[in-house]
Amino acid sequence: MKSTTVGLYPRPEYLQPAIRHFAKGRISAEQLEQEYRKAAKNYIELQEKAGIDYITSGGFSWDDVITPYAANTFGFKLGGLIRFFDNNNYYRKPSLTVGLIAREWKVADEMKKKAELKAIVPGPFTLAKMSEIAPFTTEEFVAIAGQVLNAEVKALYAAGCRNFQIDEPSLVFEKNIPDEEVDAASIAFAELRKGIDSQFCLQTYFGGAGEVYEKLLDFPADLIGLDFASVASGKENFDLVKEHGTGGKKLVAGVIDARNTKMETEADVKKAIEKIRSGMKDGAVILAPNAALEYLPEVIAEKKVKFLGEVARKL
Amino acid sequence: MAKEIFPTTIVGSYSKPDYLNDAFKEYYAGKISHEQLHKLAEKAIVDVIKDHEEADVDIVSDGEMRRSEMTEFFAENIGGFKMFGPVRVWGNNYYQKPSIIEKMTYKKPILVDEYNYTKSLTKKRIKVPITGPYTIVDWSFNEAYRNKEEAIYALAEIENRELKALVKAGVDFIQIDEPALSTHPEEIEIARKAIEITTKGIDVKKGLHICYGEYDKIYPAVLDFNVDQIDLELANRKWDIDFLKEHEFTKEIGYGACDVHNPRVETVEEIVAGVRKGLELVSPEKLFVKPDCGLKMLPRNIAFEKLKVMVKAAKVLRKEFE
Ligand SMILES: [Zn+2]
Numbered sequence: 001m002k003s004t005t006v007g008l009y010p011r012p013e014y015l016q017p018a019i020r021h022f023a024k025g026r027i028s029a030e031q032l033e034q035e036y037r038k039a040a041k042n043y044i045e046l047q048e049k050a051g052i053d054y055i056t057s058g059g060f061s062w063d064d065v066i067t068p069y070a071a072n073t074f075g076f077k078l079g080g081l082i083r084f085f086d087n088n089n090y091y092r093k094p095s096l097t098v099g100l101i102a103r104e105w106k107v108a109d110e111m112k113k114k115a116e117l118k119a120i121v122p123g124p125f126t127l128a129k130m131s132e133i134a135p136f137t138t139e140e141f142v143a144i145a146g147q148v149l150n151a152e153v154k155a156l157y158a159a160g161c162r163n164f165q166i167d168e169p170s171l172v173f174e175k176n177i178p179d180e181e182v183d184a185a186s187i188a189f190a191e192l193r194k195g196i197d198s199q200f201c202l203q204t205y206f207g208g209a210g211e212v213y214e215k216l217l218d219f220p221a222d223l224i225g226l227d228f229a230s231v232a233s234g235k236e237n238f239d240l241v242k243e244h245g246t247g248g249k250k251l252v253a254g255v256i257d258a259r260n261t262k263m264e265t266e267a268d269v270k271k272a273i274e275k276i277r278s279g280m281k282d283g284a285v286i287l288a289p290n291a292a293l294e295y296l297p298e299v300i301a302e303k304k305v306k307f308l309g310e311v312a313r314k315l
Numbered sequence: 316m317a318k319e320i321f322p323t324t325i326v327g328s329y330s331k332p333d334y335l336n337d338a339f340k341e342y343y344a345g346k347i348s349h350e351q352l353h354k355l356a357e358k359a360i361v362d363v364i365k366d367h368e369e370a371d372v373d374i375v376s377d378g379e380m381r382r383s384e385m386t387e388f389f390a391e392n393i394g395g396f397k398m399f400g401p402v403r404v405w406g407n408n409y410y411q412k413p414s415i416i417e418k419m420t421y422k423k424p425i426l427v428d429e430y431n432y433t434k435s436l437t438k439k440r441i442k443v444p445i446t447g448p449y450t451i452v453d454w455s456f457n458e459a460y461r462n463k464e465e466a467i468y469a470l471a472e473i474e475n476r477e478l479k480a481l482v483k484a485g486v487d488f489i490q491i492d493e494p495a496l497s498t499h500p501e502e503i504e505i506a507r508k509a510i511e512i513t514t515k516g517i518d519v520k521k522g523l524h525i526c527y528g529e530y531d532k533i534y535p536a537v538l539d540f541n542v543d544q545i546d547l548e549l550a551n552r553k554w555d556i557d558f559l560k561e562h563e564f565t566k567e568i569g570y571g572a573c574d575v576h577n578p579r580v581e582t583v584e585e586i587v588a589g590v591r592k593g594l595e596l597v598s599p600e601k602l603f604v605k606p607d608c609g610l611k612m613l614p615r616n617i618a619f620e621k622l623k624v625m626v627k628a629a630k631v632l633r634k635e636f637e
Pocket residue numbers: 326494524525526527607608609
């Protein structure tokens with residue numbers, strides 16, 4: 001069985017003071033960059049040693065998956081829009097900083113040996129929900145984001161990336177999303193991957209897919225990532241897969257709990273995978289954590305990465 | 316005894332002096348003993364009490380000088396927890412998130428020494444804050460219990476034993492801190508039950524401090540909690556208390572009178588006007604004047620100034636209403 005990690009990794013303890021020192025002007029941008037590279041290198045080595053098939057860069061310079069991208073590419077400030085442009089201009093200008101993810105991906109890709117490096121790209125709907133988007137409606141913003149992100153995806157493709165994880169936690173975290181908004185998110189997903197012949201995963205976390213699940217299966221994605229490890233979301237997603245399958249999509253099965261220090265046993269994972277497979281008529285299953293490992297203490301995150309590779313090989 | 320009106324108090328924490336912060340670091344690095352750390356904390360407590368007395372606050376505390384952090388401290392003193400290292404809260408900010416790795420146990424009284432020491436330093440009434448079971452579990456990893464609810468109730472039983480020990484030691488005002496409560500309004504019933512377990516058989520004055528709040532989502536439900544006083548952050552919402560007026564406020568109120576997130580020291584007039592609004596909810600003897608939250612985020616001199624101004628404001632109001 002193949003395995004993958006799905007997001008940011010805890011910053012090593014030496015990196016936390018380095019970032020503070022940089023903010024206070026005590027070290028240079030180059031020095032901080034060196035520290036980031038060291039962290040990425042170590043994390044990539046850890047994943048390759050563990051035998052993970054689709055690895056991630058760890059995103060050590062990112063505070064989270066959404067806001068830095070929102071700030072740098074879309075000109076959002078946390079909690080509000082920076083009005084660099086007037087509203088009409090705004091629509092066309094964001095491509096100024098496209099390539100932010102591609103640059104980081106390229107650096108990490110040169111460090112890896114055999115595994116395939118995924119790129120993690122924030123999804124249009126989640127970007128909309130995590131930002132103050134007025135004067136746009138969610139549907140309008142999501143459409144813009146799809147186009148801007150397509151430019152980012154193209155830059156990644158040009159850098160050599162063929163494997164994309166599009167993070168859309170808000171699709172399952174938010175409740176009672178109007179149908180039109182989910183549809184807009186799906187159209188934006190198509191826009192985002194337009195013209196790019198690669199694997200695209202619709203990655204969810206922080207919730208069960210509930211009433212939007214069937215709509216998610218209609219997204220133009222090759223894979224879908226679901227949480228099976230959280231108590232409530234897990235149960236919900238097991239039932240959904242059992243009832244609806246995965247519509248031919250490959251499943252990134254978040255069986256390893258990224259939000260608890262408790263270590264899973266091999267038997268736990270086996271049982272969960274059997275349960276998932278029994279509900280799927282077709283499509284492969286890729287073993288994964290149910291979210292980024294970034295909210296775990298580093299020692300535990302490391303143990304979970306090793307365990308992930310080890311148990312996937314046995315299955 | 317005539318009832319005091321507009322009694323002044325604090326929420327709990329006060330900023331630690333540098334030597335104490337350093338001592339905590341050295342203690343965790345294994346460079347100094349617990350006893351050495353303790354000695355320095357006691358030295359710091361003397362200064363906190365001095366500030367509280369000089370500001371003439373009626374009901375004081377030791378500023379939580381002995382506590383490393385509000386979750387960590389209890390996790391260190393209750394059996395069943397283990398720390399695996401810091402985790403990110405947001406951005407580049409981290410805290411030691413404890414893991415409950417086995418069933419929790421009550422080892423020995425946690426806060427009684429703290430109370431006794433404070434009592435030896437002041438004649439003033441003392442309030443003892445304790446982080447509530449809901450918040451501690453919400454801010455920990457749960458490896459040992461089937462679900463969050465079960466862990467919360469188990470911890471509530473343990474905290475109940477602690478409260479009993481405190482009452483036995485002479486404590487007559489306990490404040491349960493539940494800042495996590497307003498972040499999960501959907502779990503308020505679990506928190507209510509937890510407080511019921513925590514306070515069972517505890518007949519002294521009990522307060523419930525809630526902050527970070529979307530209060531409108533937990534009010535009026537918090538009025539059903541088994542406490543005498545609800546302690547709220549109100550200055551940082553410019554004393555917009557309309558949402559509280561929609562139901563009869565059936566308890567005492569810990570009335571947030573100065574903002575702990577803003578270093579600007581309020582004026583006496585501002586606070587008088589802000590507190591006066593509270594009289595639409597309760598009578599003056601049920602209105603406890605206190606900062607929004609613990610003062611630990613503010614520099615010492617500013618925290619002290621804020622306390623002084625707050626007490627002055629309370630005195631102005633007392634004159635008016637006596
Ligand atoms: Zn507070």
